[in-house]
Amino acid sequence: MSTPTDSQARQQLDEAFRYAFLLDWGTRIGLVALVLSFAAYLSGLLTPHVPLDQLPSVWNLPVNTFLERTGTPTGWGWLALAHKGDMSNLIGIALLAGCSLPPLLGLVPLYLKRRDTVYAVICALIATVLVLAASGILSGGH
Amino acid sequence: MTAWRPPLALKFLWLLLLLLAMPAFAGDSVVPSSALPWWFWPLALFVTCFLIGIVAVPAGIGGGTLFVPIIGGFFPFHLDFVRGAGLLVALASALAAGPVLLRGGLSSLRLALPLALVASMSSIAGAMLGLALPASVIQTALGLIVLGIVALMLVSKKSEFPQVAQPDRLSSALGIHGVFIDGASGRAIDWQVHRTPLGLVLFLAIGVMAGMFGIGAGWANVPALNLLMGAPLKVSAGTSGLVLSLVDSSAAWVYLNRGAVLPMIAVPSVVGMMLGARIGARLLHILKGSVIRKMVITLLLFAGIRALLKGLGIWV
Numbered sequence: 100m101s102t103p104t105d106s107q108a109r110q111q112l113d114e115a116f117r118y119a120f121l122l123d124w125g126t127r128i129g130l131v132a133l134v135l136s137f138a139a140y141l142s143g144l145l146t147p148h149v150p151l152d153q154l155p156s157v158w159n160l161p162v163n164t165f166l167e168r169t170g171t172p173t174g175w176g177w178l179a180l181a182h183k184g185d186m187s188n189l190i191g192i193a194l195l196a197g198c199s200l201p202p203l204l205g206l207v208p209l210y211l212k213r214r215d216t217v218y219a220v221i222c223a224l225i226a227t228v229l230v231l232a233a234s235g236i237l238s239g240g241h
Numbered sequence: 242m243t244a245w246r247p248p249l250a251l252k253f254l255w256l257l258l259l260l261l262a263m264p265a266f267a268g269d270s271v272v273p274s275s276a277l278p279w280w281f282w283p284l285a286l287f288v289t290c291f292l293i294g295i296v297a298v299p300a301g302i303g304g305g306t307l308f309v310p311i312i313g314g315f316f317p318f319h320l321d322f323v324r325g326a327g328l329l330v331a332l333a334s335a336l337a338a339g340p341v342l343l344r345g346g347l348s349s350l351r352l353a354l355p356l357a358l359v360a361s362m363s364s365i366a367g368a369m370l371g372l373a374l375p376a377s378v379i380q381t382a383l384g385l386i387v388l389g390i391v392a393l394m395l396v397s398k399k400s401e402f403p404q405v406a407q408p409d410r411l412s413s414a415l416g417i418h419g420v421f422i423d424g425a426s427g428r429a430i431d432w433q434v435h436r437t438p439l440g441l442v443l444f445l446a447i448g449v450m451a452g453m454f455g456i457g458a459g460w461a462n463v464p465a466l467n468l469l470m471g472a473p474l475k476v477s478a479g480t481s482g483l484v485l486s487l488v489d490s491s492a493a494w495v496y497l498n499r500g501a502v503l504p505m506i507a508v509p510s511v512v513g514m515m516l517g518a519r520i521g522a523r524l525l526h527i528l529k530g531s532v533i534r535k536m537v538i539t540l541l542l543f544a545g546i547r548a549l550l551k552g553l554g555i556w557v
Contacts, residue, residue, distance in 0.1 A: 108420045114350050119340035122486075126336040130515075137508040154279050154505055155317070161376060162321040162501045173500045188504035189497065195333060196493040199486055206350070217415060221354045225487060228361050232494035237365050 114209060118202040125198025133191025140184035147184035174235040193233075200229055275317040282316060287509040290330070294517020299524065300537040302394075303485070304514045305331030305457030307537065310387045310544035313380065314551060318506055320376045320383075324455030325496035326507040328368075331457030332489035333511045334518060335482045346421045347479030352434065352472060355415060357487040359441050360448030360458075364488045367452025368495035377552050383454050384549025390460050391542050394534070397464050402430060405471035411437040421476055434470040443469065444484070452492035457485055 139145045149157065149169045157165050166173065172180070180186040203226045210219035231237050275282065289311065290304070297304040309327040313320050342348035371379055408418065418433040434440075443465045451458040462481035466472045472480065496502050550556035 107416075111349070111351065111419055112346065115343040115346070115348070118350060119343035122336065122343075123340040126333075126340070129336075130333070133508060134512065137504065137512075140504065151505075152279050155275060155277075155282070158318050158322060158503060158506065161319055162372065162499060165319070165321075165503075166500045171500050174498050185504050188508055189502065192329060192493075192497060192502055192504070192507065195329070195336060196490050196497060198336065199490050215416075218351070218354065221358055225354065225358050225361060228358070228365070228491055229487075229494070232361075232365050232491045233498075235494075235498040237369070237495070 110213065114206060117205055117209060121202035121205050122198060125201055126195065129191050129194035129198050131191075132194055133188060136184075136187040136191055140188060143184075145182065145184035145187055148180055148186050197229070197233060200226055203229075282318075283505050283509045286312065286316065286506065287513040290510045290513030291517040291520075294514040294519075295521040295524065296533055296537055297514075298518055298521030299533040302537060303331055303457040303459035304334055304518065305455070305489075306387075306390060306460050307541065307544070308510065308514070309454060309456045310383060310541065310548050312510070313383065314544050314547035318503075320379055321372065321501045322503045322506050324371060324379075325493075325501040325503070326510045327455035327457070328451075328489050328493045328496060329502065329507050330510050330514045331451075331455075331459075331485060332493055333515055335457075335486035335489065337515060337518075338482050339486050342479040342482055345479070346419075347475050348483045349417075349419050349472075349476055349480050350483070351415065351417050351419065352466070352470075352476070353480045353483040353487075355417075355437075356440065356444045357484045360444040360451070360484060360488045361491040363445045363448030364452035364492040365495055367449035367454075368492040369452075370449070371453035371455070372495070372499055372501060377554065379453070379552070380548050381552030383456075384545050384547070384552055386450065386454060386456070387541055387545030387548055391538055391545060393460065393464065394538055394541075397468070399474050400467060401474050402432075403467065403471040403473065405433050405435050407435065408433040409435045409437050419476070421473065423475070430473060432471075432473050432476060434466075434472050436470055440465060440470045448488050451485075451488050452495065455492070455496070457489065459485060 136145075140147060148171065157168055160168065165171070171177075177186045177189050181190060203222045206222045207219050210216070210222065290308065293304050293307045293311065297307060305327050308330050309323055312318065312326070313323040316323070339348065343350070412418070412434045415437070417437065418431070420429050420431050422428070423430050444462075447458045447461045447465065450456070450461065459481050462484055463474075463477050466477035466480055467474050493502075547556065
């Protein structure tokens with residue numbers, strides 16, 4: 100016969116497995132995108148926005164001066180330049196930075212089903228913080 | 242009549258403020274450029290991160306903690322880009338380890354999520370503050386933080402299974418407790434936590450530091466979870482990774498939106514660190530942890546002094 104503690108432990112494992120599954124796949128996709136785009140960047144398959152031989156003269160500058168000197172956009176402006184070798188790497192980086200979002204949202208229905216409203220709200224709030232950070236509204240990226 | 246003497250803490254605070262103010266006069270924040278070909282530095286970065294990855298695992302410290310002071314101190318990249326890459330290094334490591342730790346029951350979502358909520362909010366503020374302050378101020382503060390980490394590594398004790406007689410009201414209300422199977426003894430260990438409100442406040446500060454310096458925060462998370470809140474050491478280490486994955490994601494978006502993520506610096510760092518960490522994990526049983534730990538402490542001490550002197554304009 101299972102005790103309430105067994106049942107709680109099983110519930111916590113269910114949460115952990117769902118979160119782990121979604122996080123694992125998000126991370127894999129992000130890393131593959133990152134490695135492939137970097138290979139295309141290094142091999143010259145995709146022309147970079149900032150030429151490789153000019154990098155040493157700009158990577159030592161503060162970010163604002165770098166942006167001004169290279170004409171690199173802020174916020175999501177890089178998406179318009181995603182066909183450029185260096186900018187294409189930001190797809191993989193954005194996937195990695197955003198891959199916690201699906202597992203968090205995946206937990207919400209699980210918690211709601213168990214009437215664990217507090218944790219459903221916590222997951223939704225963290226997801227909101229991530230979306231706000233990504234949107235650039237908080238960091239002035241637009 | 243005796244003259245008033247300020248207490249030691251006030252003197253220390255004064256010295257700290259003086260040190261933080263000095264870099265304003267340290268001159269230009271542009272890092273001197275190198276005469277070497279462009280490919281030399283990404284290659285050197287990859288090799289360095291590979292080596293950091295190998296030693297970071299047996300030393301029990303996140304790669305991000307070593308990355309920012311070492312790369313920021315000895316490579317010709319601006320600290321803005323080094324911190325952006327540092328966050329991604331810490332994030333990628335936490336993401337890679339997260340699913341394994343969760344499935345193994347070593348990472349607790351119930352413990353991680355409330356702490357991650359406050360820390361991810363404050364990490365955004367930390368990242369914005371870090372990008373707004375002059376590089377020399379950040380470099381000086383980073384030096385002080387790294388030297389603080391060295392002190393913490395030298396003096397902090399760990400408690401494998403802390404005794405928590407009574408959980409606090411908040412952790413009871415949130416149902417923060419669990420069971421994990423200790424691999425060494427095969428025993429099922431029930432755990433619970435206390436001092437949750439204080440833990441939340443501490444994680445607010447940890448989030449600011451993680452965002453501001455891009456160094457990850459495993460060095461602060463584990464003692465906070467283990468020594469303050471009373472979570473078992475293995476659960477603390479596992480849960481710390483999960484908190485880091487959320488905190489660093491929030492801060493990484495700020496750096497990405499501000500254009501402070503340079504792929505030529507970030508990608509070789511992430512790939513080198515992840516490959517090195519895989520080797521480090523395999524060497525875990527062969528290498529002597531205490532020797533590696535001493536080596537890493539020495540390395541951090543050197544990198545911390547370098548960061549401090551660079552920030553103060555003494556050793557540019």
